[in-house]
Amino acid sequence: MKRHTVIRAAVVTAVALAALTAGxxxxxxxxxxxxxxxxxxxxxxxxxxAKTYKPANVxxxxxxxxxFKQKIKIALGSGNPPDMFMNWGGGGLRQYVNAHKxxxxxxxxxxxxxxxxxFFNNVLQTAAFNGKYYGIPNVGxxxxxxxxxxxxxxxxxxxxxxxxxxxxxxxxxxxxxxxTPFILGGQSKWPDLMWExxxxxxxxxxxxxxxIAAGKKDAWLNPDVIKANTMLQQLVDAGAFGSNFSSTTxxxxxxxxxxxxxxxxxxxxxxxxxxxxxxNAPDLIKNNDLGWMNFPSVSGGKGNAKDIAxxxxxxxxxxxxxxxxxxAVAYLKKQIMSKTYVKGLIALGNIPPVKGIASQxxxxxxAAFTTWCYKLVNSAPNFQHSWDQVLSPNAANxxxxxxxxxxxxxxxxxxxxxxxxxxx
Amino acid sequence: xxxxxxRMGASPxxxxxxxxxxxIFALAPMIVVVVLSFTNYNGISSPHYTGLANxxxxxxxxxxxxxxWISLEIMVLSWLIQTPIALLLGVFISGRQRYRSVLAAVYFxxxxxxxxxxxxxxxxxxxxxxxxxxxxxxxxxxxxxPVSWLGNxxxxxxxxxxxxxxxxxxxxxxLYQAGARQIPHSIYEAAEIDGAxxxxxxxxxxxxxxxxxxxxxxxxxxVGSLTYFDLVFIVTxxxxxxxxxxxxxxxxxxxFERTDxxxxxxxxxxxxxxxxxxxxxxxxxxxFGRFRSSHEGA
Amino acid sequence: MRRLFHLNIPGALAGLVxxxxxxxxxYWMVVTSLRNQAGYLTADPLVPGKPxxxxxxxxxxxxxxxxxxNSSVVTFSVVLMVLVFALMAAYGIVRGxxxxxxxxxxxFLLGLAIPLQAAxxxxxxxxxxxxxxxxxxxLIFPTAAFSLPIAVLILVNFLRDVPAELYEAMKIxxxxxxxxxxxxxxxxxxPALLTVGIFTALGAWNGFxxxxxxxxxxxxxxxxxxxxxxxTQFGINVPAVLAAIVLTTLPVFALYLLGRRQLLTGxxxxxxx
Numbered sequence: 002m003k004r005h006t007v008i009r010a011a012v013v014t015a016v017a018l019a020a021l022t023a024g025x026x027x028x029x030x031x032x033x034x035x036x037x038x039x040x041x042x043x044x045x046x047x048x049x050x051a052k053t054y055k056p057a058n059v060x061x062x063x064x065x066x067x068x069f070k071q072k073i074k075i076a077l078g079s080g081n082p083p084d085m086f087m088n089w090g091g092g093g094l095r096q097y098v099n100a101h102k103x104x105x106x107x108x109x110x111x112x113x114x115x116x117x118x119x120f121f122n123n124v125l126q127t128a129a130f131n132g133k134y135y136g137i138p139n140v141g142x143x144x145x146x147x148x149x150x151x152x153x154x155x156x157x158x159x160x161x162x163x164x165x166x167x168x169x170x171x172x173x174x175x176x177x178x179x180x181t182p183f184i185l186g187g188q189s190k191w192p193d194l195m196w197e198x199x200x201x202x203x204x205x206x207x208x209x210x211x212x213i214a215a216g217k218k219d220a221w222l223n224p225d226v227i228k229a230n231t232m233l234q235q236l237v238d239a240g241a242f243g244s245n246f247s248s249t250t251x252x253x254x255x256x257x258x259x260x261x262x263x264x265x266x267x268x269x270x271x272x273x274x275x276x277x278x279x280x281n282a283p284d285l286i287k288n289n290d291l292g293w294m295n296f297p298s299v300s301g302g303k304g305n306a307k308d309i310a311x312x313x314x315x316x317x318x319x320x321x322x323x324x325x326x327x328x329a330v331a332y333l334k335k336q337i338m339s340k341t342y343v344k345g346l347i348a349l350g351n352i353p354p355v356k357g358i359a360s361q362x363x364x365x366x367x368a369a370f371t372t373w374c375y376k377l378v379n380s381a382p383n384f385q386h387s388w389d390q391v392l393s394p395n396a397a398n399x400x401x402x403x404x405x406x407x408x409x410x411x412x413x414x415x416x417x418x419x420x421x422x423x424x425x
Numbered sequence: 426x427x428x429x430x431x432r433m434g435a436s437p438x439x440x441x442x443x444x445x446x447x448x449i450f451a452l453a454p455m456i457v458v459v460v461l462s463f464t465n466y467n468g469i470s471s472p473h474y475t476g477l478a479n480x481x482x483x484x485x486x487x488x489x490x491x492x493x494w495i496s497l498e499i500m501v502l503s504w505l506i507q508t509p510i511a512l513l514l515g516v517f518i519s520g521r522q523r524y525r526s527v528l529a530a531v532y533f534x535x536x537x538x539x540x541x542x543x544x545x546x547x548x549x550x551x552x553x554x555x556x557x558x559x560x561x562x563x564x565x566x567x568x569x570x571p572v573s574w575l576g577n578x579x580x581x582x583x584x585x586x587x588x589x590x591x592x593x594x595x596x597x598x599x600l601y602q603a604g605a606r607q608i609p610h611s612i613y614e615a616a617e618i619d620g621a622x623x624x625x626x627x628x629x630x631x632x633x634x635x636x637x638x639x640x641x642x643x644x645x646x647x648v649g650s651l652t653y654f655d656l657v658f659i660v661t662x663x664x665x666x667x668x669x670x671x672x673x674x675x676x677x678x679x680x681f682e683r684t685d686x687x688x689x690x691x692x693x694x695x696x697x698x699x700x701x702x703x704x705x706x707x708x709x710x711x712x713f714g715r716f717r718s719s720h721e722g723a
Numbered sequence: 724m725r726r727l728f729h730l731n732i733p734g735a736l737a738g739l740v741x742x743x744x745x746x747x748x749x750y751w752m753v754v755t756s757l758r759n760q761a762g763y764l765t766a767d768p769l770v771p772g773k774p775x776x777x778x779x780x781x782x783x784x785x786x787x788x789x790x791x792x793n794s795s796v797v798t799f800s801v802v803l804m805v806l807v808f809a810l811m812a813a814y815g816i817v818r819g820x821x822x823x824x825x826x827x828x829x830x831f832l833l834g835l836a837i838p839l840q841a842a843x844x845x846x847x848x849x850x851x852x853x854x855x856x857x858x859x860x861x862l863i864f865p866t867a868a869f870s871l872p873i874a875v876l877i878l879v880n881f882l883r884d885v886p887a888e889l890y891e892a893m894k895i896x897x898x899x900x901x902x903x904x905x906x907x908x909x910x911x912x913x914p915a916l917l918t919v920g921i922f923t924a925l926g927a928w929n930g931f932x933x934x935x936x937x938x939x940x941x942x943x944x945x946x947x948x949x950x951x952x953x954x955t956q957f958g959i960n961v962p963a964v965l966a967a968i969v970l971t972t973l974p975v976f977a978l979y980l981l982g983r984r985q986l987l988t989g990x991x992x993x994x995x996x
Contacts, residue, residue, distance in 0.1 A: 248576025
């Protein structure tokens, strides 16, 4: 009796093992893809696209913003890169392209005109070098706006500032009422950059930074740049950023909460902050108390008050050393900016750089915001891409450190310009 | 011949695995770092030779010089803060009273946490918007007390030194407790009979007999604070500005954030040289290195 | 009677002050970890609210157990490697003769002074060359290597106390050096091995710099680095971050409760004289 049971158990086990291994080998026929992205409100859309994709196992790895910038560089250089990775285009992507780490997507895009025509061309250009395309957009267009808490303004009988003079007087009133005028994630440094970009544009026009980006001699010593930084330090002196800005990190939750709870009145941040407020301080939007506007104008400045700064978009690129480049291309083509993907983005207040979605933007729960942003981007004479993504990584690094010191009043605008002029 | 080999004792080959591992991952890196300091290496492409470029930069880079200064400040201040507190409290808890061992059980709790855990806890505790310190000073109406320590370039370093002290004083307390426990009670009783007060007993008996422990503890503090990294990286990342950028942090930032690993290697070489020199110097001065067979140890 | 008059008032006061400085952050950590996020933003930080284990669940949900597994694998491997290698080396040093034995000892003594931080760039370079980047062995080998000097030091000190007669007795019975190592030296070294084991395990468990530089993906992530990542992942949800810290510290805390003296002796391994 016992022997039969043993044999039966053995047969069952063998069959089960065979079935399992068959299943495993069948499963292993599916390619495995790894995608790296940064932590942000859009992660939900990104992970959903990966989970619902049947032809391959796509694993999404999420990193915090600043460590990501280092990790991706090392990963691309180490011979063990992720198949697909997020980037901001511009100078950051260019260094990888020049080091031959990124797959040229031009042949794939040209072979499928429908795919290529899905996107706005000027957005694709941010990830294109020497006429070749190296990335496709994976989130909406990201202008930087001035968000404000309407309830706080009402409580102090103030109106949102349309000009620089207005801004200074609003700051003064809020300060004396004990409210932090502007929330700033100074410890992360790159939020400082948004102020720099707008001030230099308003005072010196787009030509000021274009000269810097083109590497023109002494472009940093432009008196408009120095004037902009003087105004920036003026703000610091007026207490516009409160006393805690240099220990406040931007991580997608803290600043939105501060704005939502009225601890600060305004925040200059990318339009993704709308999604962050949705997640962390939803009541503010529910009560219709989240306001948004363009950066104030500066009288006598060369810049147009409609100019904007920000990221044209973020991109997914494919690593050249990927073991499954064809599978990666297929994934990007099918899932990114598909109808579902676009819908998911719009639900977060994004404006995807995709043609033919204007009607979707004017309906939906975030219509007021998305329509306004869309109009803003379309009517902006100049859309300045983030400086730290245009410049070389080392220059960008010096820029951020310099801004940090500028805001801490450790250096003067002249010293800042001199240092940036020397940085490579 | 056989007899000779037997007299040789254990085969030195026994040390080979340890030596091999140590050679590849600790000794070889020392040579590699010197070589890398003469190259330009960004972690992606291969290093290429640049001669003395990194070293000449080292002589002129004001950020690195500032980092050296910060490291020295931390070394001195850490010793000045940690040693008296650890010494006095260590001796205090070596006493046999019941309540002292209860206190001791709590004193050693920080030892259980990793540097990461301690850094993150304090960073949140000190958050100027939502943290414990902000909340307490607000409720106790102490508006004169600074709330934004980690964001203030003038205060950040002192707060870092405090947190490091919070982390390591328990360790040194252990050392002093063990040292004080070895002093025979009879010496104190004799002094008591001679009419010596508590302070006198401490200065004339405890301190001199703790000399070895003081030396050990001091060597560990000084050499340790030269190479300190984890907690500062997590709490301030070297900021605000450059206020807490110690030398190891300057090395990391140059190497892994600016990906200038050649220059970072030069800084590393200086770190090794400084650590080695300091260790050898202290060992020579204090005679710490003479290890004799003793009954303590383990 | 004389005991009563030894009441040390200033000492007791100082002791209580330090008690508060130590206990307050730890108390805050535990109490906050049992709140939910909304509670954290509004409640009095020192008064415990209605405790909820939601944050602990959250932390476990985001992969805490796999990080725990990685940390355990790394720590176990490092301790095993260090104990075996260091014991063999210490035995060879103590029982060996000639310049190789004393030279090896001097080498490890010197190795004590090599700072880990200064070696990470070349180690990064070497690990890449060995194609070990972003693997657990990339953490295990360097950590073990840097734990060797102190381990060898302690074991050499200890083995030097073993009387030569014991070895002679075994030799007469025909034992080889190899057998004496495992049959005699190892059991005798138990206390020292325990000390070395605890010291090495704590260093491996809490190591941060090597994971920061030598790993990148979540499949090789260990606890200290996970904590650092949780800080950004949970952002304003401070209770969740603190819950992660409490969870990470639980194993060490359990050891503290079970064998406080052993643990503390291990921590100060060989530094107390």
